[in-house]
Amino acid sequence: MSQRPTFTISDAGMLATPRTRRDILKLIAVGGTLVLLPAALSACSEDNGVTTPPTPQPNSGAALTIDFAKGDIAVLQFAYALEQLEADFYTRVVNAFGGSNLTAADKAVLQDIKYHEVLHREFLKAALGASNDFTVIATYPGVHFNDRTSVLNTAKTFEDLGVAAYNGAAQYITSAVNLTLAGKIVSVEARHAAAIGDLLSPKTSAFAPNAFDDVFRPSKVAATAQGFIVNKLGFTNAPGTFVQGPNNNG
Amino acid sequence: MIIEARPILESIDPEILATLAARENEIAQGASTSSSTAALLALGSIPIALGALARDAYAQAPSDVLDVLQFALLLEYLEAEFYQRGVAASGLIDAADRTIFTTISGHETIHVTALRSLISAKGATPLAKPNFDFTAKGNVAGFNFAAGQYETFKVLAMAFEDTGVRAYKGQAPRLIGDAAALSAALSIHSVEARHAAEIRRLRGKKAWISGSSRDDLPAFTQGIYAGEENELQGGLMLSTLPGYSANGGSTAGTEAFDEPLSKAEVTAIITPFLA
Numbered sequence: 034m035s036q037r038p039t040f041t042i043s044d045a046g047m048l049a050t051p052r053t054r055r056d057i058l059k060l061i062a063v064g065g066t067l068v069l070l071p072a073a074l075s076a077c078s079e080d081n082g083v084t085t086p087p088t089p090q091p092n093s094g095a096a097l098t099i100d101f102a103k104g105d106i107a108v109l110q111f112a113y114a115l116e117q118l119e120a121d122f123y124t125r126v127v128n129a130f131g132g133s134n135l136t137a138a139d140k141a142v143l144q145d146i147k148y149h150e151v152l153h154r155e156f157l158k159a160a161l162g163a164s165n166d167f168t169v170i171a172t173y174p175g176v177h178f179n180d181r182t183s184v185l186n187t188a189k190t191f192e193d194l195g196v197a198a199y200n201g202a203a204q205y206i207t208s209a210v211n212l213t214l215a216g217k218i219v220s221v222e223a224r225h226a227a228a229i230g231d232l233l234s235p236k237t238s239a240f241a242p243n244a245f246d247d248v249f250r251p252s253k254v255a256a257t258a259q260g261f262i263v264n265k266l267g268f269t270n271a272p273g274t275f276v277q278g279p280n281n282n283g
Numbered sequence: 284m285i286i287e288a289r290p291i292l293e294s295i296d297p298e299i300l301a302t303l304a305a306r307e308n309e310i311a312q313g314a315s316t317s318s319s320t321a322a323l324l325a326l327g328s329i330p331i332a333l334g335a336l337a338r339d340a341y342a343q344a345p346s347d348v349l350d351v352l353q354f355a356l357l358l359e360y361l362e363a364e365f366y367q368r369g370v371a372a373s374g375l376i377d378a379a380d381r382t383i384f385t386t387i388s389g390h391e392t393i394h395v396t397a398l399r400s401l402i403s404a405k406g407a408t409p410l411a412k413p414n415f416d417f418t419a420k421g422n423v424a425g426f427n428f429a430a431g432q433y434e435t436f437k438v439l440a441m442a443f444e445d446t447g448v449r450a451y452k453g454q455a456p457r458l459i460g461d462a463a464a465l466s467a468a469l470s471i472h473s474v475e476a477r478h479a480a481e482i483r484r485l486r487g488k489k490a491w492i493s494g495s496s497r498d499d500l501p502a503f504t505q506g507i508y509a510g511e512e513n514e515l516q517g518g519l520m521l522s523t524l525p526g527y528s529a530n531g532g533s534t535a536g537t538e539a540f541d542e543p544l545s546k547a548e549v550t551a552i553i554t555p556f557l558a
Contacts, residue, residue: 145489148535155524156539160517200469209456214517216452217540219469220476221491224541227480228490236379238386241477244393245470276462278470279397 089172089263097167097264101251101271105211106164108202111251112215113157115198117169118261119191120154123147126188129178139181139232143188146225153218160214170263185233190257192226195219197247198254201283205251205272248278345405348461351454353410354546355468356398358450360412361556362443363391368417369440374430383485387440387478394471401467419555422503437486442504444479445492446544446552449507451475453543476541491538506552510542 097114101107126133127147130140158165177183199219206212223246230239255266277283366388369375376384399409417439418426426435451472458465480490488498495512497504514521514536521527521536531538544552 142490145491145531145535145538148531149491149539151526151530152521152524152536152539155526155530156516156519156521159519159524196473200466200473203455203469204462204465207459209459210517212456212459213452213543216455216469216472217516217542219473220448220452220541221539223473223476224480224490227477228484230477231481231484231490237382240383240481241386241390241474244390244474245397245467246473246477248466248470276466278466280470 088174089170091172091174091260091262092265094170094263094265096267097169097262098267098269099251100269101205102269103164105206105208106161108205108215109157109161109211110164110167111202111254112199112218113154113161113165114167114169114262114266115195115254115258116150116154116157118171118258119195120147120150121169121171122173122187122191122261123150125173125178126184133179133184134181135184136181139185142228142232143184146188146228149221149225153221167264171261172263173261182233185229189226189229189233192222192229193247194249194254194257195222196226197249197283198251200246200278201249201254201275202251204276243280245279247280247282249283250275253283347457348464349402349405349407351457351468352398352402352405352464353407354454354549355451355471356395356402356410357413358447358549358553359391359394359398359471360410361415361553362447363388363395364412364415365417365439365443366391368428369436372428372430375428375433375436377433380485383481384440387481390474390478394474397467397471401464414558415556416558417556419503422501422555437482438500440482441479441486441488441498442500442507444475444482446507446549447475448472448479448541449544450546450549452541453545453549455543489538492541493534494537503555504552506548509548510544512537513540513542516540 099107099110099114103110123143123146126143135143173187175183176187196219199215199222203212203215203219206215227240230241233239251268252271255268259266275283366384370381370384370388402409417428418424423435423439426432426439428436451468455465455468455472458468483490486498492508492511495505495508495510497508500507512533514533521540522533527536
């Protein structure tokens with residue numbers, strides 16, 4: 034027994050690479066022991082789950098409630114929640130580069146975006162100080178991190194949503210400094226959205242499908258974001274009024 | 284205050300006013316609309332919504348909001364004419380890239396129309412379109428949308444779009460309290476950023492601005508990028524954030540935040556383009 038090899042799978046990411054799968058097959062062929070730690074086991078719930086991280090159900094966790102009575106702080110908390118989601122997504126995308134069919138050009142763009150989103154998250158976390166004590170748990174049902182189309186389409190969803198979210202939350206910001214900060218971030222999200230659109234559909238109008246970007250109220254943003262978030266998103270003291278943008282769809 | 288600044292509402296027939304008020308509710312509540320109505324609202328709702336919401340707007344600082352809108356209109360005139368002439372010029376734009384520029388041209392023309400409507404809805408007269416000099420007083424010597432000048436055309440497009448993003452961003456705080464104007468301006472602001480990203484990528488650049496680099500743009504455009512190297516955000520030095528160097532450091536840090544420009548700074552940038 035002691036001569037038989039043991040191969041430990043500690044996380045789902047290790048299952049993503051063809052090299053690991055080959056190793057497992059070789060291992061089984063020689064009668065070795067395969068140790069699957071819990072994190073890896075839960076990754077195998079889908080047909081090709083070996084390429085995806087664990088996927089708990091959205092909206093199944095503890096409540097994550099943002100209280101709009103806090104004014105600008107609430108808007109920044111909402112932004113912080115969205116940036117946590119984006120940063121987590123791109124971190125997983127970058128960590129899955131080794132087994133994905135993304136092109137080198139795709140990876141260069143996605144690597145930069147990962148940096149930007151992590152910095153947005155860390156900035157908002159620091160800026161919020163004592164008001165930053167919540168963690169978004171992300172989940173990606175149906176997203177395949179080794180598949181270019183799946184990754185880019187999901188990225189497009191996040192970036193367009195981020196743009197509409199900042200554009201819509203801006204009307205609840207009372208401080209010029211905070212509004213400018215939101216403005217500094219939203220145009221970078223829009224640059225991301227355009228770059229992703231360009232990767233998906235080069236030299237078409239995909240980079241900017243409309244003359245006006247969407248302006249979404251927080252609850253509409255949350256409804257889409259909830260599809261990727263385990264915590265139950267909610268608002269208290271949500272603003273009663275919302276002024277639409279030109280697309281009148283928020 | 285004896286003079287109540289509600290000229291639009293006061294001068295409107297009561298029956299129309301009732302309709303506007305009803306529409307105000309629809310807009311505020313985000314009522315679902317038929318697709319054809321939605322299509323009309325896409326542009327039509329701006330003046331209507333603003334007319335209906337003029338009370339709130341005038342309760343703030345109407346002259347400030349109007350000044351922002353007129354200033355934005357000037358920038359949009361510049362961009363709209365630039366792309367309209369570019370798209371109309373034969374042999375200028377590579378055939379493979381035409382969709383990109385017809386898309387942008389269409390957007391800028393719509394922005395002009397929308398801003399003119401917003402300004403009219405506030406009871407003011409939209410600024411007339413000035414004449415432009417796309418050689419920027421000789422800084423772009425000989426440029427006249429001729430065949431063979433595509434690279435120069437793209438250089439100017441990048442300059443205008445990166446300027447537009449910073450210009451709208453700088454004016455946004457002056458719209459606090461006028462949610463309709465703010466929403467409209469921000470929905471244009473982020474589209475300018477999309478345009479900028481696309482043109483930068485078309486030119487083989489990153490879609491985002493690193494430090495204060497103007498890349499290969501001519502020196503007279505440096506004002507468009509000055510200040511983009513800022514790493515002090517909301518009083519917080521980005522370099523103090525956990526994982527800063529592991530996440531791209533100053534390069535990514537400056538890319539992740541676009542910076543505003545003041546009206547005076549933008550005026551200095553576009554003045555050479557005014558004939």
